[in-house]
Amino acid sequence: MYELAAFPTCPYVHRVQILCHEKGIPLNVRHVNLKEKPDWLLEISPRGKVPVLITKEGPLFESQAICEFIEESHVASPMLPTDVFLKAQCRAWMSFVSDELYPKAYQIQHAQDREAAESALSVFREKLDILGDRLANNCFLTGEHFGLVDIVAAPIFMRAEIFKAKGWLDILGMNEHVQEWSNRVLSRPSMKAVLPDDFADRICQQMVESWILSNPQ
Ligand SMILES: N[C@@H](CCC(=O)N[C@@H](CS)C(=O)NCC(=O)O)C(=O)O
Numbered sequence: 298m299y300e301l302a303a304f305p306t307c308p309y310v311h312r313v314q315i316l317c318h319e320k321g322i323p324l325n326v327r328h329v330n331l332k333e334k335p336d337w338l339l340e341i342s343p344r345g346k347v348p349v350l351i352t353k354e355g356p357l358f359e360s361q362a363i364c365e366f367i368e369e370s371h372v373a374s375p376m377l378p379t380d381v382f383l384k385a386q387c388r389a390w391m392s393f394v395s396d397e398l399y400p401k402a403y404q405i406q407h408a409q410d411r412e413a414a415e416s417a418l419s420v421f422r423e424k425l426d427i428l429g430d431r432l433a434n435n436c437f438l439t440g441e442h443f444g445l446v447d448i449v450a451a452p453i454f455m456r457a458e459i460f461k462a463k464g465w466l467d468i469l470g471m472n473e474h475v476q477e478w479s480n481r482v483l484s485r486p487s488m489k490a491v492l493p494d495d496f497a498d499r500i501c502q503q504m505v506e507s508w509i510l511s512n513p514q
Pocket residue numbers: 304306307308309331345346347348358359360361
């Protein structure tokens with residue numbers, strides 16, 4: 298069985314857990330204290346980050362590389378198209394989500410003043426509109442079927458749901474394609490299965506100094 302060096306609220310860890318849940322692959326999840334990293338993590342994680350997947354071939358870092366390794370090693374329940382062009386397109390969208398959306402989502406969550414929050418939010422919403430254009434003609438970011446691009450993106454939207462439920466901010470409200478896609482994806486059992494019961498509380502604790510939490514819209 299694979300072992301996964303993890304942290305309970307890490308969105309990159311959640312990507313790997315969601316994929317394994319969807320494919321029915323058991324995982325032995327080993328949570329680490331990121332404030333006091335154990336030596337064994339530092340030995341296998343070149344950047345000192347989680348997730349790291351411990352396989353029989355050796356440790357693997359970076360969530361997207363881990364997900365692609367799992368996808369290619371377990372062909373049942375495919376999460377990427379077999380067509381090489383469509384697969385390359387999916388990789389392009391995964392880069393877009395990781396490089397453009399994740400950093401802005403992080404900035405929104407941790408902004409300490411109105412200016413920083415509003416500027417990150419405005420860029421984030423522009424990027425969402427780009428996702429919305431893809432979703433206007435596709436049920437999922439992966440294409441016709443749910444798959445890896447949706448899994449890579451989903452953790453951002455798990456947080457967006459908390460922001461909305463707490464009445465802090467409706468990040469997605471303006472883009473109906475993205476909102477509908479988010480509802481479709483987040484209702485899957487795999488999404489709920491990977492979250493700790495106290496996920497919303499933990500996110501609140503991480504945001505004690507954030508502007509959004511003290512200035513709900
Ligand atoms: N690009 C990495 C990002 C992983 C990452 O940033 N993990 C965070 C937790 S969510 C971490 O381990 N942080 C500890 C640190 O940076 O020292 C991936 O996709 O795996």
